[in-house]
Amino acid sequence: MDMFNAIIQVLDSTIRLSVPLLLACLAGLYSERAGIFDIGLEGKMLVGAFAGAAAASVFHSAFIGLGMAILISVAFALVHGFASITHRGNQIVSGVAINFIAAGSTIMLGQAWFQQGGRTPALAPDERFGAIIWPGADALRGVPILGPIYSELISGHSVLVYVAFLAVPFTWWVLFRTRFGLRMRAVGENPAAVDTAGISVAWLRYRALICTGVLTGIAGAYLSMVQNGGFVKDMTAGKGYIALAALIFAKWKPVNAMFACLLFGFLDALSIRLQGTPLPLIGKVPVQLMQALPYILTVILLAGFIGKAIPPRAGGVPYVKER
């Protein structure tokens, strides 16, 4: 039974840890499907996390915090759009610039506003998104097997967790069942086809980037208002890059993206769980190695275990009308 509880706990933290990855991964999916590489997911998450925690602590409202996180993150997405769509700049350079600005400005503004070494004030419980307990979760806890699964895994998460997982089927539906999705996929493959069909390439790509900004904003809010009770400098810790890796691993498909992020989340959870625990046969594994596991996996997967991943064909290329 201990073993079972341990597994449930690891899976529970898998879900919690995959949420920011999943949101960021879906965010990247919108942008890249529309043909805009976005290495700035990391930065947008970070400004989202900062803006969310800062606004929540000032206005004492989790929802105002979330709104501000989304707003600022979208603003950064639009900056990326302005550079790479309107001015046809290099998308990688623009993304990297956004990451730098995000890392620097959050610490600087945090220090200037709150004088806590770049942190935002610790959030009170009502300034955060608390756990939602599903009906009967406590009553069913005692039921063997199914009880813990229901009350631990399914119930008891913050609203943003459910938002993240509902975003998966929603994104699939948008991509493959709506006009916007069809056009967005088309513009990532062959913008000239979209242009000659009488649709604005730029406006379409901007809209995709707005979707990206909304999702990275939510991801940031999750980090600073659910996982943590406030903003800490560089709290994204490379999640934006892992999300990009997951996106490639998922071959730019929403449902695959969910499984890819769950896998990365699982490794993360496992590495936390196994810290200091001797493994059978191997013995005690250094903490650092366990912590490095998700990153090692990223490298291994990207190095060729995923088969051929074909990115959207117009990805990274600014659209210029042919002369």
Place this chain on the structure above:
Amino acid sequence: MAQAAIELIGINKSFGAVRANRDINLEIVRGTIHGIVGENGAGKSTLMSILYGFYQADSGEIRVGGQPASIKTPNDAIALGIGMVHQHFMLVDNFTVLENVILGAESDALLKRSITKARSELERLEREYGLEVDPDAIIEELPVGLQQRVEILKALYRGAEILILDEPTGVLTPAEADHLFRILKQLKEQGKTIVLITHKLREIMAITDTVSVMRQGTMVATRETRKTTVEELAELMVGRRVLLRVEKGEAEAGDVKLAVKNLTVKDSRGVTMVDDISFDVRAGEIVGIAGVAGNGQSEMLEAISGIRRAVSGSVMLDGKPIDLTGAADPGELRDRGLAHVPEDRHHVGLVLAFEENENSILGYHDDERYLKGPFLDIDAIRNDARDKITKYDIRPADCRLKTANFSGGNQQKIVLAREMEQDPGVLIVGQPTRGVDVGAIEFIHKRLIAMRDQGKAVLVVSVELDEIRSLSDRILVMFAGRIVGERGPEATEGELGLLMAGVERQEAAE
């Protein structure tokens, strides 16, 4: 009374200092097929892009159906019933036919209804015009002929009454082109107006009612097709008399310079593309390989030039065998006197981002002539490039210009100059005049014959039957990876056509 579907009045368009269209007047009569011919860069595509709302004219008026029209975007053109089939298909390769057809013409925010509607509409178009295509097929899995059909369907689905086709046969096999022409004639019978842009005069003669000729941005003439000739049109296009068939003397074939033995080649999917073929090319002769594209010619060329590994086979160069099944090295073949002008100059023959002089020595950059110690001798390279520019009449005559800025014909001349000036014993050329203007075709043909007369062995592979017939001293026909027949230059088009279609040798001879 014939009514004008489209009138263009005084159209001007400049790109920077280049005047792409100057004071163009054109009237296209409803229910006709109107051809527009001109060399590459004459301004045909620009004019049509203005009509389709892709560019804005600097000045001038467009009238559609007698009414002045303002066409600012492709949407405006589509609304006026103008559809366009672009030279490079505007299709999303990994979408289905249906998805491509509805893109931009969806009926509402959700796709379901649009798809249902498009499916029944496609069935109707298939019935009416014989435009068969599987609506659920993925574009990239379709042959180019069918991809083009999807482009036509896209335009018809949007209610096009006027259909503009930009160089539609450039990518098609002769059979596919014939099929396209049948479809166009049928569309015309149904009252549609068709504008056909091409630089292939034979097509103009075969299918159009009226033809307009453009040269250097101006409209130089409009003729009724039945009252003009290929010669007249060629002269109008180029501005001087052109030899459509190069004159050449008898070949004086000497020793075997290139012998291909038992060559078998598979493509990347493992399909046998070249099936145990052998042939010789002698000094002082041009051997032409005819065949519909995709019958193994490309793979054969790649194997002989060392780019692709063969399953079996060798080439004898001047009596010395080179095994093609190992890691054949294009450089080694080149050193042994085999020069290769690849079929696809953009991907294999040139680095478009390089300057002209850099491309003019590509692959020969290790040659002592171009080196000064361990460094490239820039002066020597540029002087060498300037010589070639003069000798091959490459325009513009600027060896520092980026290669991408040369026209197709001049790019081809850059490759030809590079390979021919190495004075190779054997020259193999794939599609010598693909995408090349009439004037440049004449020049290239003359150079190839000059090579022959110098006693070189020349192997030409082309899908243009006219070209094969006018250049070759011997014609080999490839079908399904085999050589199915050999004929002299006097062979008729019909006879070769049957061989190309895979009709057995005996039947063809009857």
